[in-house]
Amino acid sequence: MEAIEQLNLPKPQPKEKGKDSKKKVISIAPELLIMKIDLSGFRTTGVSRSSLKELIDGLDGLPCIRSINLRNNGLTDDYEREILALFDY
Numbered sequence: 001m002e003a004i005e006q007l008n009l010p011k012p013q014p015k016e017k018g019k020d021s022k023k024k025v026i027s028i029a030p031e032l033l034i035m036k037i038d039l040s041g042f043r044t045t046g047v048s049r050s051s052l053k054e055l056i057d058g059l060d061g062l063p064c065i066r067s068i069n070l071r072n073n074g075l076t077d078d079y080e081r082e083i084l085a086l087f088d089y
Helices: 002-006 049-059 079-085
Strands: 037-038 067-069
Touching: 002 049, 049 079
Parallel strands: 037 067
Antiparallel strands: none
């Protein structure tokens, strides 16, 4: 969880009633131009469901993301829903 918190991912914006939810405003701030996230090697401390949820929520504000490395984290089929949600981005 601490590794994901240190990424300082953008928080999802609340949807405004009556606004077009598909229209995204892309900012070119340097912290939003992340192309790769490497979260490998957390097998001993484990990865929680809440940390994966926070990662998924933060990806919406990262338009340049191309790769997420979750190797060697001890993820099992129990996290199937969260891992499949990563492919929506």
